[in-house]
Amino acid sequence: MARLLSIALLLVCFGFAGSSALAKANTPEVNRLLQEVDQAFKSLDWPRLVELDQKLFRLTKEPKYLYNLGIDFGNMGKLRKSIDALKRYWKLNPVYPAERKEEGHPLIVIAKHAEKIGLCQDTIKALQGYLKLRPDSANRTLLEVRIRKCETLLKDLRPKLDLRSSPSAAHIFLGDKFQGETPMMLPLDPGQYKLRVVKKKYIAKEIDLEVLPNKDPPAIALILERIKEFGQVRVRSEVAGAEVLVDGKVIGKTPLALSKRLAVGKHRVEIRKGGYFSWTRQITLAADETNDLVATLVKKIEPTSKKAVIGWLLVGTAVLSEAAAITFQVRAKDYLENDPAFGREKGLAIGFHVGAAVSAAIAGGLLTWWFLEKDEKKKRARSSNFLVTSSGVHLTW
Secondary structure, three states: OHHHHHHHHHHHHHHOOOHHHHHHOOOHHHHHHHHHHHHHHHOOOHHHHHHHHHHHHHHHOOOHHHHHHHHHHHHHOOHHHHHHHHHHHHHHOOOOOOOOOHHHOHHHHHHHHHHHOOOHHHHHHHHHHHHHHOOOOOOHHHHHHHHHHHHHHHHHHOOEEEEEEEOOOOEEEEOOEEEEEOOEEEEOOOEEEEEEEEOOOEOOEEEEEEEOOOOOOOOEEEEOOEOOOEEEEEEEEOOOOOEEEEOOEEEEEOOOOEEEEEEOEEEEEEEEOOOEOOEEEEEEEOOOOEEEEEEOOOEOOOOOOHHHHHHHHHHHHHHHHHHHHHHHHHHHHHHHHHOHHHHHHHHHHHHHHHHHHHHHHHHHHHHHHHHHHHHHHHHHHHHHHHHHHHHOOOOOO
């Protein structure tokens, strides 16, 4: 009640200041209305005061009745109508006596009512306007705190854009102004915007966006495409005609210095040729890097065929047996002609000699076969060890 009375006293001081001038103007209707205002004010009949102030403004067109009307609406709790009336007053008559109390200033009253009903923009505009008129106000610090509070609240109430990207931590720009990094809930005022999402080594994305009042825009999830970067690989080998494969695809043959641009990252390089063990490398290319590879191909050692050994053994045995048989026939015939008894003994001895020769041939063939196999295994072991140490590739037989 004390607050209402103080406002009412302000209304009396400010509203009736021109009553004597109106009386002098000999306007009976205005005088009658002013008397009714006096009676309604004494009884705190705010609805009646609103009616009377509206009539007085229509008759006189004096802005002070708009001020009184704003105060009347405020006392009735109709804060929006109070703000509208005070705005009209300030537009017609942006003057308020410096000697009057600050709490009665139209802009201060507008800010107070707007703050109560959450009209943050009106609050900020009214307080900033007041501080511009009275920069030396004793309550300047308090008013600035109220402005910052409303700005924070207004920011929280704005529509928010849920903006995400893969990969994350991409920079968000609104025009040329940096806003933050993805993922982010970006508050925006209603309007049209051009957003730009930027991340190093990725292609930037631009978004045209329209934000409607009191409605969050649809969430946006961006997949950023990496900028393609390349490196080079050069492959050389002393073996002619060997195929060069990168990631399983043939890209050329040796001997030549092959230069090939490849995307950055990991690649598998292989060189192969019939009769040689394949040579492979895992390489990792960086942007604008050249990787030189020199491949040493190891020739495969073909094992001696067992059939060949047996064949040559049989051939040797047959040759030796045939030679022994011929010798036996010649010598036996000679001995039988001269001395039949001695010839039979000698022929038997030659027969044993031939049998021993055949057995020796067979034994020699088997020993030769065994030595060949043993030597072959040693050579294979040496070749396998060389490949493991030179190429790092494990080979199985």
